Structure formats: C-alpha cells, structure tokens
Amino acid sequence: MAGQIKLAIKHISKTYQSERGEMLALHDINLGITENEFVTVIGPSGCGKSTLLNIIAGLEQATTGQIFCDGAAVEGTGSERGVVFQQYALFPWLTVRQNVAFGLKIRQDKSAAAMARVARYIDMVGLTDFAERYPK
Numbered sequence: 001m002a003g004q005i006k007l008a009i010k011h012i013s014k015t016y017q018s019e020r021g022e023m024l025a026l027h028d029i030n031l032g033i034t035e036n037e038f039v040t041v042i043g044p045s046g047c048g049k050s051t052l053l054n055i056i057a058g059l060e061q062a063t064t065g066q067i068f069c070d071g072a073a074v075e076g077t078g079s080e081r082g083v084v085f086q087q088y089a090l091f092p093w094l095t096v097r098q099n100v101a102f103g104l105k106i107r108q109d110k111s112a113a114a115m116a117r118v119a120r121y122i123d124m125v126g127l128t129d130f131a132e133r134y135p136k
C-alpha cells in the first residue's frame, strides 16, 4: 500500500563502550521508509552509517529505541531484511550453486521449484557453466 511505513526507525541511539570511555555513535535517529522507497544514507567516515544498518539488520543492538518492520519489532536477524555487505561475502567452501541456494537451505526448502529458482538466477548472471565450480 502506498504511503504505508514499511520500516520504522524510532529513537535509535547507540553508545559503544571502549577503553577510552563511552562513544556515542548514533543519537536519536528517526526515519520512516515506505515500500519501494529507495533511501541512501550518506555521511563522513565514522558518522554511524554501518552502525545504523547493522541495527536494522539485527546484527547489533541499539542502546535505546526500536526498529519496526511491517509493524513488528525487530529482534535480531530475519529473512524479511537482507544485507549486501561492502565486501562481497561468498562461502569459499561452497560451489556457485550452493552459494546461491544458501538462503533456501536455511529455510529447509529442497523442492524442485526451489532448485529451479536457483538455476534461473545462476543463468541470469551467465554462470550456468560454472555452477559446480567454487568462487576462487
């Protein structure tokens, strides 16, 4: 539905504890993102971009505040929120096909339809002939 908030970021703050004391990385961040909205977070190195993305992904915990996805409070990682990291992250011990199929494997989906889906995406990027090869 247009205009409905898909991802709500509410009063997010993050304080890191280090040897040099407390470090405030994020202070009261508020943002609502609707479905199909494309948002870019920009700012100088160290301003808290990665911290915010990690909190949205559920990889890190906010000190205060909450994230809501479709109205449900985010607690940890979940398959409704995906992250593409700056450094590409392939499992070197898995083949191209196994890498692509990883998400489905977590969901225990080994159906023929799932395998066809894996093949379709491998084909889409022209890697069908290399499906049984390893990333290196």
Ligand SMILES: Nc1ncnc2c1ncn2[C@@H]1O[C@H](COP(=O)(O)OP(=O)(O)O)[C@@H](O)[C@H]1O
Pocket: 016, 017, 018, 023, 024, 025, 043, 044, 045, 046, 047, 048, 049, 050, 051, 052
């Ligand atoms: N695990 C951590 N422990 C202590 N300080 C951290 C940690 N992670 C990030 N920081 C600090 O928090 C601030 C924000 O970092 P970060 O979110 O990585 O910024 P950005 O991605 O915008 O470069 C920086 O000052 C960084 O040094």
Ligand SMILES: [Mg+2]
Pocket: 049, 050, 051
């Ligand atoms: Mg960063």
